[in-house]
Amino acid sequence: LSFRNLAALASRWPKSSHRLLEAAAAAARPAAYSRGMSDEVAKARAAAEAAHGDLNKPTIFNKIISKEIPAKVLFEDDRALAFSDVNPQAPVHFLVIPKVQIPMLEFAKDDDESLLGHLILTARRVAAEQGLNNGYRLVINNGSDGAQSVFHLHVHVMGGRQMGWPPG
Structure with missing residues (x-):
């Protein structure tokens, strides 16, 4: 069966x-x-519980955007920020985030279409700058079942090695 x-x-x-x-x-x-999944799942569940239904609470990403917390910034413009992941899952692993807080992909509005496209194009640009010429993976975790541990929309970009399938 x-x-x-x-x-x-x-x-x-x-x-x-x-x-x-x-x-x-x-x-x-x-x-x-x-x-490796149990840690991420535990983090996602803890983040969901900590939010207590208020997914618009400021996150660690807000502090990175405002420069309250240092990060290895790879790209920044008026709409997006790309920085290295502090817990890399691949030789190259960075995040691309919008500067406005959208807690989860499902909360994006039709008006966010241009911003969401900009995040993907920023991922492409930074991936090229990082030398990911043989390919890379984009991942958006959405909600606690999707292992989202920070409720600020973010795109994981991972590369520098052969990715496996299925991913999760």
Whole structure:
């Protein structure tokens, strides 16, 4: 029975059965699949609890934007900031953030279309400056289930090594 078939069966079960199924699936996964994830998941859950529903609270990224906290800045303009990740998951790992706080991608408005495009183009520009000519990965974690640990929209850019698939 594959995970896909199991998921199809589970969709017909009561919600109370889903937790048991998720626990069984997690136990069956290879260790390499989940290695390193528990810390990020724990951080994401802690961040969601700390927000207490107020996702517009200032974050550490606001302090980086205002220069209250130092960061290795790779690019900055009036709309975006790119800086090295303090906990790199690849030889090159940086974040691109908007200077205005959008807590999560799902809270972006149609008016943010230009800004969101600017973040992606900034990621491309900085990736080229960092020598990521053989490819790189862009990741946006959204919400606690997506392992978002800082509620200020940010794009992770990772490269400098062969990326695996599936990513999560």
